[in-house]
Amino acid sequence: MTITDPTTLRSADGDAPVQHPLASLSAPEFDRIRDIVTGFDDFTETTRFAYVGLEEPHKRAVLAWQAGDGPLPERLARVMLLDMATGRSTDNVVSIDSGSLLSTVVLDGSRGQLPILIEEFDAIAEIVAEDEGWVAALAARGCTVDEVKVVPLSAGFYDYPEEVGRRIVRVLAFRQDYPADHPWAHPVDGLSAYVDTAARRITRLIDATALAIPAEPGNFDDPAVQGAPLSSLKPIVITQPEGPSFQVDGEFVEWGNWRFQVGFDVREGLVLRQLSFDDAGEERPIIYRASINEMLVPYGDPSPVRFWQNYFDTGEYLFGRFTNSLALGCDCVGEIKYFDAVLADELGNPFTIENGICMHEEDFGTLWKHSDLYTGSNEVRRSRRLVISFFTTVGNYDYGFYWYLYLDGTIECESKLTGILFTSAYPGLDAEGADYPYASEVAPGLGGPYHQHLFSARLDMMVDGLSNAVEEVDAVRVPIGPGNEHGNAFTKRVTRLSTEAGSGRVADGSAARAWHIVNTEKTNRMGRPTGYVLYPQESPTLMADASSSIAKRAEFATKHLFVTKYDPAERYAAGDFVHQNPGGDGITRFIEGDESIDGEDIVLWHTFGPTHFPRPEDWPVMPVDYARFTLKPYGFFGKNPTLNVPPNEAVGHCSHDTGAAHTGHGGHDQGAEEHCGHGH
Missing domain, CATH: 3.10.450.40 (Nuclear Transport Factor 2; Chain: A,)
Incomplete structure (x- = not known):
């Protein structure tokens, strides 16, 4: 059984539909959770729901059930409760199926607090x-x-x-x-x-x-x-007369050869589950679960009122609850499929962010092309990508998170940063005539403090199965000498990461450093391991001093990569309780056991994001800045997997005489309000 065929999800009697164990919590489930929790003996009028989310079953239990080798996992929820009057905080797991309380942990504050309400x-x-x-x-x-x-x-x-x-x-x-x-x-x-x-x-x-x-x-x-509107811009009209190429059934999506499930969590926002690729009829897994599990925004101004500015927007603020409704503007263009985000408020009641997730296709230029000198062959194919995205506004900043799937098996994650700078007064020149060293002057007397945006992507890998390993690959110059008499040679150095404690790695653009995730049991037609490669976007890691409070709280941000053996309890790079946490949780604790990560079920924790020295051009609202990483197949396929992509039919839009007057596609003009997104 595959999760991309939800019609097969039936109970043992073959009649009643069965909810997939990874399905996002529904409004009726939130109602049931609230009713279970408000019946606790210690629940009071001042108790609030700080977090409600799906307690996901163990990966192997889900895979066993899908294969028909195990029972349907119990449907569980994780509920964090805060008594506003006393500060009493608890972390609970309840069974939605049975209505029972399975576990409770009372927090004493020594290892952090619940998220801020x-x-x-x-x-x-x-x-x-x-x-x-x-x-x-x-x-x-x-x-x-x-x-x-x-x-x-x-x-x-x-x-x-x-x-x-x-x-x-x-x-x-x-x-x-x-x-x-x-x-x-x-x-x-x-x-x-x-x-x-x-x-x-x-x-x-x-x-x-x-x-x-x-x-x-x-x-x-x-x-x-x-100022006066820029009136010289002509409309760009994006249409798909025959509709989009994807198929959607609930949270399950098929597009091209891709199969996956869309989910949402109040802490992490958009979650993609069980991404697989249909390779000539074989559904091959690549990633079991992908999300942005943490986002750290550390500021570099040491002034007496700003030295503490270090924000964990997922762990402290639960940035998923600030998700924008994308029906309100042109956030997506084309033939759109929207997904609602259903969450619980602080009284435990469900609420819906309509059109919280946007999915659409985009043309992406040339996929492959060649004009052959000898045969006269002249072939070109156009690329396209599937875009799954959401936008969240956390105070002054707006963040868009975009996952791109490409026809050739490439996966890309991109963060788009915009909104308003968190500002300060600008002190001006000091007594020696030197500029203030920790902020830019973006308007008269207005400072934009230096800061970073460090996103942590949790990539629960499953490249062709559960037995994976990571190899660090560097480009290496070969010294001139015997066998390299002309000094032109270069090669690669491959370093296998063996255990968790040694997995912390830093990107190195000078060596084109990349990390290959290989299957240790499967080989391609050349007899080499099938794999994917993570290409980082080189940027600084956490700039704070290694002995600082923030460095202890966010060890994940001191490297671009950590690798851990899969553990369902290890969900967040900075730990479960980030607010006022003294440090030592998250990645720091995950790698203490120094377990093997060679040929194991592994999770990659990848930190990426910009270091921002604000410009005057970033004020009064910041043009979008971008941060991204890419996963590409490397030996996963035996050849180019897009050879069967058909050429585009010439329908009058492959080229236009720019001197000729014309209207929108189909011979009529379309305003922005008509094509910002056609919902399906």
Whole structure:
């Protein structure tokens, strides 16, 4: 049985449909989970649902069931609960099938806190407004409580005695001059409050040097700021008259030779499961599960009110809950299939983000081409890719995550970064005439602190099966000498990664370093291991000092790659409880056992992302920046797997005389509102 044929998913009696064990939780399931949990003896009126998600079965149990060799795994949910009044936090697993509580762990705060609740964020403005010190500090800067927007932010870990076992957020302020004014343009710098959310009080008030509040507005949505519209751009119309090439049944997708399942989680956002490729009738697995499991945004400004700015947008904020509804604008263009994202709110009630995931096809230029000198053959094929994406807005930044599948078996993940810079006041030149070394001036008196965006992709590999290994491949110069008399030779050096503790690797563009994931039991027609290769986009790893708090909390970000043996409990690169975690969890703990990763069921943890020195051009709204990595077949196929892609039929759109007046495809003009996305 394959997961891409959901019609075969039937109960033993052959009648009732069976829900796939990896299917995303549905609204009725969230209702059932809420009813189970609210019946707990320790559930109170102030208890909130900090996280509700599918507790996925062990990989081998799912594969056994699909093969007909094992029972249907029990349907489980993981539920994290926070009592807002006391701070009591629990991590629970419940059976949706039986309605029973299977396990409970009470957190004492020593290894981190539950993710921050929206209800906690919403309470911050009222808490700080009641503090006399905060009000006085604002007044000294010419502001009132009503004129500022407070931004509650994750606290990190700095071992302050009054924060031990307490839920803390740190607060910065921005002035808003009128309701439509974007406050990011007016940071009230030199001031920060540390807040105990359960006790509802400020534990520390940092009132450092008062810097001038930048006055120039940053209202990118104001026509007066935008200027006259660029009227010379003509419409680009994308149509598929016969509809899209993919087939969808629930969460199951078939496109070209690809088969996979689309899922969604409030912490990780978009999840792709069991990607496989139909190779001449054989369905060959490649990745069991792929997601962005963590996203770290560390800032490099060491000022007294900013040194703690290090945000884990998945583990601390659950960035999936801020997913955009893509029906609201032209986020996708063409013939679109939308998937809704169904989540639970903090009372345990289901809610739906309509059109949270977008899927469509894109033309991608030339797939292959050759004009032969000797035979006169002149062949060209066009490439296309399937795009599965979602966008989430975490405070000031907007992040799009795009997974691309190509006809030749290539898989690519791309992050698109846009939105608004997290700003500071710009101090200007120091007494010696030197510029401020930790931020760029992006507008008069307005700073854009230096920072990084470090995404962790969790790639649960399954290249042709469960027995996989990783080889690091470097390009190597061969010294001139015997056998290389003219000095032109170069070769490759292959290093097999053998155990977890030695798996931490750094990209090296000077050596074209790549990591090959090979099957240790399967070979291709040349007798060599079948495999895929991970091509990283070379960029810095975590820039913070190795002894810093953030480096201890985010060891995953100190390397571009770690490899671990599959363990269903190892889900997140920074650990399960990231908020106020002192460090030592996640990857640090995963590799302690130093298990073998040679010929095993392995997981790759790949860190990628830009180091951002903001430009004036990034203000007042940032043009999209890109970060990506690529997985390509390497010996997985015996030859080019796209030889059978047919040539495009000439239907009047392979070329156009740009001197001729014409309208949109089909002889009529189409406005943007007509082709931003036709839902299916």
